[in-house]
Amino acid sequence: MSSVENPMPAMGKGTLILACFVLAFTNFMVVLDTTIANVSVAHIAGGLGISSSEGTWVITSYAVAEAICVPLTGWLARRFGTVRVFAFGMAGFGVFSLLCGMAWSLGSLVAFRIGQGLCGGPLMPISQTLLLRIFPKEKHAQATGIWAMTTIVAPILGPILGGTISDNWGWHWIFFINIPIAAICATGAVILLRNAETKVEKAPIDTIGLMLLVLWVGSLQLMLDLGREHDWFGSDFIVSLAIIAAVGFSFFTVWELFDKDPAVNLKVFRYRGFTVSVIALVFAYGTFFASLVVIPQWLQSSLGYTATWAGYATAFNGVAAVMMAPVVAKLSTRFDERILVSFGILWLGGTSLIRVFWWTSDSDFWTLALPQLIQGAGMPFFFVPLTTLALGAVREDEVASAAGVMNFLRTMSGAVATAIGTTLWYDGAQGTRAELSGVLNGAGATMQSLEAHGYTVEQSRQVVSQLVDGQATALATGSIFTLAAIVFAAAASIVWLAPRPKHAVAAGHAH
Template sequence: MNPTEVIPQLKGGKLILAAFVLALANFMVVLDMTIANVSVPHITGSLAVSASQGTWVITSYAVAEAICVPLTGWLAGRFGAVRTFSVSLFGFTLFSILCGLSTSLEMLVICRIGQGLFGGPIMPLSQTLLMRIFPPEKQSQAMGMWAMTTVVGPILGPILGGSISDNWSWHWIFFINIPVGLVCAYAAMRLLKSVETPIHRLKIDMGGLFLLVLWIGALQLMLDLGHERDWFNHPSIVILAIIALLGLIIFTIWELTERNPMVNIHIFKYRSFTISVLALAFGFGAFFGSIVLIPQWLQINLGYTATWAGYLTATMGFGSLLMSPIVAKMATKYDQRALACFGLCLLGGVTLMRAFWVTDADFMALALPQILQGFAVPFFFIPLSNMALASVLPQEMASAAGLMNFLRTMAGAIGASLAVTIWDDHSKVARSELVGNLHVTESQNTLMQQGMSDSSALAYISNLVDREASTLAANHVFLVLAAVFIFAGLMIWLCPRPKSGMGDMPSH
């Protein structure tokens, strides 16, 4: 940290309460990313729309949030980090109420956009403000608490969303935000007033804002619609890809030459920040790809209910909760590159275990990699977040946190899209290979001798082939994801050696 900036420190109970409020606000927003996913069938049924239209409930929130996250630095500089954080919480809560009261798909999508726009800055600002209220020697532990909420949120989201939609009504997945949002917003205004950041009269970079909305919107829509429309075999996906690529290039040139840029891309001049964020993005992309694929595979192949698939996925939460504070403490004493490399390689090993899953695997065989993954996640998440934010100046902290969370969010979206696409494509290839090696007539005759009818025997064989092909394809995806984890683990050694503790700035 820059020693010339004096930040008033909170102490005792006020510090603990402020940290809890920031972590809870972050948890609420992260939870909202996935809580609606399993509720889409309930929402589409209630509003009488198709399943493909229902996905706009998820897409609209993701696009709006992705656009607003990188603007966090500008918003904090223009209005102050605490003020922006509090207003974002109030806005998020207001749109949560409106989402719950929606009576049509159009109203719900518009309100989800509002929810995403206000929710975007909450995640990076909760991170920034935690760094401001804790002394340098305790900032690593603060990051541990923040990381814990970020990792556990997406796991609990589907379980909570499914339970609420099944037992109450889908409206309540939005209404549960009301008490949390209002309490956190009020508490933040009261507790964090003394750590408000300086305000500057920054001009609005309208050109940068337009280009940002254009390329992120095109990219997110391409990822959401790509699998459904057979990717680049459909003209609309090709057009979206061209818009996203050209938009990104023009946006980058614009922001690098703009005097008051909307997004401070110059932060990437710090080597430690750039490498840490890239490793985090690769790791999170592979992680998110696996947590999207596993529940689907469990339900399609093994006949798990949505609730039980959620329970199995959630077994990783125990390790994450247990190890987060321990890893945060270790990060102040040991080389954080080694901790991150260990975590990513362990994730690679765990994912490799999944590459040998079979269709008749029992619950414990499936849960063991999940439990081990829970122990591994804090090892890569906390040190990389620490290293990235320790390498920038205090006044750049909000911009750095915004960019880091933006790249992590987009990496998650890309990872999920690629994992599902590779799984689907490889299933077709595996099915063709299995059918080519199978003596269908012979197998059918054997089953008919056991009392099955002609059509029943054929259907049984077809179902068996589908299940095996799907499992072989999932194993293939896990091999790819394991390689991505190992690559990210090796990449981190390109970072300069950081000094111990969050407060000391490493070499850039």
């Protein structure tokens, strides 16, 4: 993100520490909200009287809104000033968090989550920009390290906090807890960072490009979210959304390639290394993020886990990631990035296969949590070197644009893959249940045994039905992770089509 800067006077040590806390905590909160609702879907669905598949819209709507707002970040900072955008973004995030907690229906909650994502989208890159602005150049590595740690730790704590809060206070409070933090950080920014404000200029904005972006992205996500409920392409409404998405994407692509100041600089795709790296990122990250949504739903709907314990089980992948991050940083200076990326993605695929063979409807906590822990060790091998591989392939003056495109597509891939993954999972469970019901052996004897122990005929049928449901969902979960392993293997393979980076990537972009 670029902006015209005013000279930056040196800050006192105490002021610098407080400003650093405000910026780091802001980034932490925005990233936290990408995962805090993952384990709360069952609570939200129950509270609003909707299905769990509809409950996932709370996750995808936030991600899509955040992705759409990323291309606007640079223009907003130049047009209104970096600190002003940060402060208004934080205030808006707090207001929409309040409204999310007060939501009375699925429509209202999704609308408020979109507002939350639009306000939160610019905060992540701007918080990093301001950290680098207020710290002396010789301490930029430390500032980037602080920012990166909040980015890594927040997804770990998200499921734990989301589960604990939902079980003990209610799902509304996963949004209410943002309000005091947003108020403190917005106020702190105005007071502590006013000397870090950047100059304002009348920067051009690609209005048509942004409108086309919203049109095709919104239509695509609506199609994916609503397709299951409307019988997919058997519905004229879904077909219309698909056509709008395809036509909108086509016009968007042509417009952005020829516009003088594009909202999304698609010209960076002329670099083979960047294109290959982004394709690997989209498929690998999307598959990974979708698993973070499917796993807690399976634990709660079929294995009887509370949201709290589902959060504990899913959060283990972040523990090993934090431990391995410094190791990967050192290895990145000694080994070909393609080796590290390919190894990291294959590691994710391997843990997907572990789940296929280990996880059953009778699995205990550590059987479920251990693959998460193992998976986390491979995550830094995937994320950090892949960013270097992608951004190192473009010209240095295009790195900022390329980083914005990467962030947009990474966030979008999570939303799209979540919609596809949950649909495949629900449909797979239903199909498998029908197959199991057709070949079920010993059901009569089981019912007789239950009736002999005092169960009524109806209660016996419900017990057998629940057993079949549990097995069907477990098999569907295994199928999802088999597919995930295939996607990871393909993503790891195409990385080798990218050349080695032409230049080093600055720490600010590498994260």
